[in-house]
Amino acid sequence: MVDTKVTLSGWELDNPVIPASGTFGFGKEFAELYDINMLGTFSFKGTTLNERFGNETPRIAECTAGMINSVGLQNPGVEHVVKYELQEMKKYFHKKVIANVSGFSIDEYKQTCEIIDKQDNVGIIEVNISCPNVHNGGMAFGTDTKNAAEVTKAVKAVTTKPVYIKLSPNVTSIVDIAKACEDAGADGLSLINTILGMRIDLNKKKPVVANKMGGFSGPAIFPVALRMVYQVYEAVKIPIIGMGGVSSADDVIEMMLAGATAVQVGAANLVNPYACKEIIENLEGSMKKYGISSLKDIIGGAHNG
């Protein structure tokens, strides 16, 4: 028997596989296909204080080994999320979830996190300071060490649950931002969010997505994500949830060797709704193949020696 259990800030997960925010909704669509209680947990759709429609369509573009999205944090607002989605969720998901929160001002982050913090089925608050698809917010907090630290401090001051800050790769040094968040009291880090990218329609000679640019995700970004997790692992002591293009059990192991305690799976869920189920089912086989008996033991393993 192999041991797939990992622990995030005292919360033991059956396995490190977590569907990433924005690719899994509130789990409902996937719960119709398989028992999602097999997941380590999942990170629900990025939630803001007020309801948001998001950006104009088209919001999606095809890329080589990936995709671009410019959804722009469409969500029903935190009140609706805690009153309906989180209650409804209890019927089909019996574990705690990761609450992904975004904002457009420090005050908004605070208010939203305060409400989320009171929910019994939330295990971790994942604060997104890295959405590339919204103006005057999101990524603006994640590309500056001072702002990143300020959001972290503000959220920590009003919450009791572990706070993980979700970092943007669209920076000169992700290590500096990571350290700033750790110093400001973050309990963990999630990285990476999508990479700012774009596509141009050759027939129309105009950007494919209405918002011109969007977040690039999918297997194409895996090496970039892996490199950043590796670098951040060397610089901080708090746990890292690694993500970016993870699509297989082998990718999970590689990400953990780079320094991730748990791993999120994003774009893969959209192409194959059973992606996380299959990754979990394949995990034991991959572990045996590489002579791993406990996943806990391999975290940051690539740094040794």
Added chain:
Amino acid sequence: MERVVFKIKNNIKIAKNVYEMTLEGNTSAITKSGQFVNILIEGLYLRRPISVCDYDSNSLTLVYKVVGKGTEVLSKMQEGELDVLVGLGNGYDTSFAGQRPMLIGGGVGVPPLYNLCKKLIAEGKKPSVILGFNCKDEIFYEEEFKKLGVEVYVTTVNGEYGIKGFVTDALKDKDYTYFYTCGPEPMLKAVYNATKTSGQFSFEERMGCGFGACMGCSCKTKYGNKRICKDGPVLVKEEIVW
């Protein structure tokens, strides 16, 4: 929704840039006309959504136009298997049709109306069909609809065949109890303005997942935000915001 592996039985060109693909596999996840499938195409990342033209328990017919890389690759496949998500979208609701519903299709908006037409006939209704195309070599499925025994009116924008003009020109003197339409957005808008009864519109949008998870294809309606892939692609006239 179900993920099913289909076998390609046939893939033939039936009009300018338009192909008809017949697939063999389990279609039990399809519950209504106007639903779509999402096809994994080798070498491409995202699946490609294509409306269901017709189906029975073990076969699926798709009619699609080559508009980009995905459909181009698809058009060249003569054999092999396809990984398909089946039974996506809400589809058309036939319960509002009345006795004489009008089916209005434009270009590759025509295919989903074919199975709908069959269903309406099976329910004892007397549908009529208006098929709009730009020119003669784009026309397809006129004969197929006629074989179902319904009145078929074909329009071409350049007047090469049938009624000269748009689907709304053919609609002018017609009498109908309800309508179902699918086609390019400018046509849908014109149909919206030209029709006197209520009806259902099938919309198209670039999709990420096709099953409601990514919020890539959202639209605003009078009844709130909807996902074209999951809450649509069919919207009723009364809820549409242009």
